[in-house]
Amino acid sequence: MQVNTQELIERFAKVFPGDSPRCVARAPGRVNLIGEHVDYNDGFVLPIAMSQALYVVAGPADDGHVTVNTTAFSESVRFPANDPGPPGSPMWGNYIRGVARMLLNRNVRIKPARLLIHSDVPVGGGVSSSAALEVGTAMALLTLAGQRLDPIPLALLARQAEHEYAHSPCGIMDQFICVLGKKDHALLLDCRSQEYEQLPLRFPETVLAVMNTQVKHEIGGSEYPVRQRQCQEGLAILKAGHPHIASLRDVTSEHLDTCEKRMDVVAFSRCRHVVTEIRRTQQAADALRLHDATQFGQLMTESHVSLRDDYAVSCPELDALVDLATGVPGCYGARMTGGGFGGCAIALIHRSAEQPLRDAITKEYDTRFKKPAIVYVTVPADGAFVHSL
Template structure:
């Protein structure tokens, strides 16, 4: 088991008994591109995780080891700054946030590694940040609450990795709850849990195997288009601080002034927020087939209105739709590549994976990777590992 291997490596390398921590990746079932519009998202923590072995070392030095890469990075506490070792920045950014808060950071040793596929949209970076933040909070007795740990981790990504992410990924890693998805209000940070019947239905991710270079530039463009829409609406409705506050009626009334493209972008965001609310009601009613229809609706909106899908993602959704036991599918993440998330009856998962691999490779020439996931608790400690 990877967590045991990491613990054993730590004890042999540093001759100390570490704190062991697991930090999960996440999926987002519905609510895409709503976070930066102060809307709603519906993520869950999953059993693809980063494992940490961490201990204070009584010095003024941080010693980091990436178990997966077999690489080291060492720095004095006084010299913490963004590094040319890219993987180390996610960890150093967390340390820097503790230091900014004038918390008593001490030298420590850390070995980490994980099972989250890189580049598949499961937020491995957030798991790395949140796992170390939790470990340091525990070892240093700083008693920060989980929302503060999420903010620390988000800021680490902003300032040390240069990614201006929302807080959803870090929130999901820290606040996940087994058997539940969690609806987060990205404006107020209020949240609520909704049951997910993991015995009857499984979440299966299908990796398109592509990542188009459009993603980052188009992401910024979409943000600007949403902001333009808000600026137009605010002239008539001062209470519209973000698209979260807009209604379909308001958009339709000012469609000509918004222009066709901005209108479509804004309409998607308003409808997606409504879909998140509707999907939560379906979960309360234990009606996952109805939830799946909202997933299809989300994908159609992302494809046709927000225009952030790509041919490979569309092919995956359309291949999944007629297969036995599939009740929903959609692209997940920023777009232009990455994964689809599929809601599949537990008894049909094996045949689904076989059929999808065969059909996708036949149609695109790309070998399909799939990931079966279980919803788990958020960041937490693991039991100590005995080393013989």
């Protein structure tokens, strides 16, 4: 859905009578094409910035406070501009408080402000609505303060806010793609060195179908930290046998084979996913360079199988969507994307397959799970930016 920023500006005037907006920040959601649950294991990831985004309309205030309203929730968030306070309620407000705290820690003098937030990025869908909220808020507050941050420091600040205020131990991918996204490109990101490469996404007549299970998840209280701990348990055993290994990035299938008997079966499976997923992501980048949609799609589907069987972060709804998508002629491949346990699956499809995919999901998924899956198409878009008014 195309967001009309003029309508948001007019809505700001209704929500905050007498106040005038000075800027509109736009921060996109993201779809990770492949490379799941490897960012916190020093791996490679291959996300795109989505055409769907979060918008922050911002203007100055004269009451010493930052006041935040959204078009999605009835609650508002309000705190002194010089003291955002500790994490609290509502939960979504913690991302904003966290960003404010991190900016203050960098000696940014936050100005009292009015913020109106609107988003067409699905919340809890595994497409990084939280990173969009963090980055969009930071850019708006920086603009009102007459300051700016370069993309990488901005991404790292947003990630720190999520760590400290949402207690979600995310890697660097979500915030990096939010600020570094480029139209018609995917971002190959090395999560160890933070080096990246913009790769053109040139698969003629293809689109990405995003299929939202409408099963919600909150990573902070989920199995996400458990998976990280299991990876570290396996890594400790691998290090004991191979002292040169610093992270699972350094592990080969041969290393895993030599340590399998000394590892817990669950930890072994988790490590196997990470090792093979890092390899698949590098192969997928090669497929992009060769414009080979068939190979790319096959790697996507293999990734889902590994996430389902070895990493155990899928769910019946995600599996059903992937199975339905891969059964439609014109689908190159499909997989869950994001943290898992709900959220979204994605499919690389020929344009002609969009309606057959929608029809198959309506017929099968909606009947089986007694709720509709929301399907929309996205394309690689530019990263976050702010427009002064």
